[in-house]
Amino acid sequence: MEHSPYRIGIDAQAIGTNFSGNEVYIKNVIKNLDRGSRFDYHLFVNKNFNYAGDFTGTDWKLLEFKTRSPFIRLPFEFPGLIRREKLDLLHVQYTAPYFADCPIVSTIHDISFEHYPEFFTKKEASLLKVGIRKTAKEAAKIITVSEYSKQDMIDTYGVPAEKIVVTYNSIDEAFRAVPDPARLAAIRGKYGIEGDYVLAVGNLQPRKNIPRLLEAYKRIRLENPDIRAKLVVVGRKAWMFDGIFQTLTDFPYLKDVILTDYVPQEDLPLLYSAAEVFVYPSIFEGFGLPVLESMACGTPVVTSNTSCLPEIAGGAAVLVNPLDEDEIAAGIVKLLRDPKARQDYMARGLARSQDFSWEATGRATSEVYASVLEERRARRASKPKAQAAAH
Template sequence: MDKIRIGIDISRTVDEAIGVGYYAKNLVDALAKVDMENDYLLYGIFYDCFPKGWKKVVTPKSSNFSLHQKRWPSWWVNRKWKNFGKYKDRLMGEIDILHSTAFTVPPVSRPKIVVTIPDLSCFIYPQFHTEANHQFVTKNLHLAARRANLIISISQNTKKDIKRYLHVPDEKIEVTHLAAGEIFLNECPPDSIASIKTKYHITKPYFLAVGSIEPRKNLSRALIAFKAFIEMKGTHYQFVIAGGKGWKNETFYNLLKKLDIDPHLVFTGYVPEEDLPALYQGAEVFVYPSFYEGFGLPVLEAMASGTPVITSNTSSLPEVAGEAALMVNPMEVFEIFEAMEALITNPSLREELKGKGLEQSKKFTWEKTARQTLVIYQKVFDHGREN
């Protein structure tokens, strides 16, 4: 079997790796464990993404993985990418396959192209995005659909959306699920959980939500439900929101003023991955009533951490949660409230969901994702040689 040279965009793993950056990081780490044969060139700067600290990005130590362009001056690499057409062969490094992990695809002719499309929220909920982001994403998704030899979807639901909105035939799309990282699989000692609570000023039993503060996450309805909960069950609970400020959240912050529950809220801002397991494990309940997800990784992270989950019965979330969560209609505040109340007042239900969640999370592993992705690379490579 011939060796394949594969280029992978890891530019969004630099600094705060969330979303597609988290996907790229875990995929590359898992590929390094299962593939010692093929050569991998990793791009810390890629096409439209120019992080300043790209040379410091952590990459696998395996001899067949290398950070491409590392010895070149950053200013030179940056300039050449911006003048991509003239320098593309040197910038790409004579690869057989280019894997764009963030749906932006440079106009190349020689390497075969694999593109991962994480979700189509810009098409389904355009009102939840800024105009600039909506235009950028929709334009690049259409380009990716045309240029890709094969598209990776991270859920069956997203595959359905890709077929509907981008008009891509079924045979051009493969599904590889995400997974909770290994860091979530170990039980944290009590003193670690206590330390995390102190670090983030958590002083009471708490509900937890993880994600940016943006309309799609539906945090407004979660907090209305939480207000009803503390009014009925007492004020010795907090609601912790772990994530960045996001966008289009003026309505959310206006709502907070009206709810008047500030003493019961904790906004952590961005939380590094090493703090998340203890934050999940310390929570009474994980609340994730998102309107739409391409996958819904925090649901699996919470389950792997042994935390009971409330999530939406929409998009990919039933696919990820299976029978291991309380599913709610994200439009219905009362359903979210009822689920909160049920999990706090019914210890046997909590234990049942904890056990089911741990088992559900084991169905998804990064090793499985890496092996499926490797099969995709081989399929694209073989098809290219046949043609």
């Protein structure tokens, strides 16, 4: 017997926040979900601080939060909206509302706060620990973005392996090599970049390891007088970024370090394509999207040998210890100086970037919804039989 479409709620608040990975993830998952007759989607947005223009004027139902405060939204406003909309399932990123009248699917990208609480404010680290542990325990299913993150949650939280589904991130089709010299010259001009440059992309926060990258860059310049490449760091100020600016105090090559702040998404493929080398020395990641973005643009990559990054790089990047400034420097110099290694990593990176697909991620996410809902339906159908047997 046909039943009406399941009502799926999706927390889409990250869209429009310019908050890198979380925004890219949910926007692309939503665009690639199963649009057949079995699901009716409701997107939760917050006009106080985000933009959902991609989904206005579509058949998606947009539901607006009135508050920015998670202390009001999670215990009060969100549960009320779930009841009002009679949702069959809710998909969130990280922390679920405190009460929900429907099963929860949560995408937990990583649990870096469990291993590096010092990278967060004390308040934020404690909120994440409490909220995400509770969500991981109570969610019907957890989606994560790498096998590393899955194993980390199994080991740290004791979550059963069958409860966690890995759906890899992917890259937008816009991330392709740009061969047009005029466009590359224009992007250099826009951000005041003269000559060759090494590129880093990531919000300014402790996990991205920018102070060590700056020290590595200083060593490269001191030990290799012929290397004049600039260092361009793309990313908005996120939190606890004072260390970056402290490192830049009395920095001998300050005029060759360019901090762009946030840049529009359409500028990123150009910035990747024009760079000599891309470096991503992050201390801990759940996925590490910029690694793939750079590979897809034909720029060779230096990244960390920790957390999920070797898994995502798949042998197509120079791997370095992110805690060792000499190793970071040596990885960058290798790709700047060795044309053969450079060409090899460019080719490997292009091939690796083709292994990921948002379409596959959207499809897999829809199947997670379906499996949770079918399990719930089967349990409900078996209850009357069990009660009848008891009588």
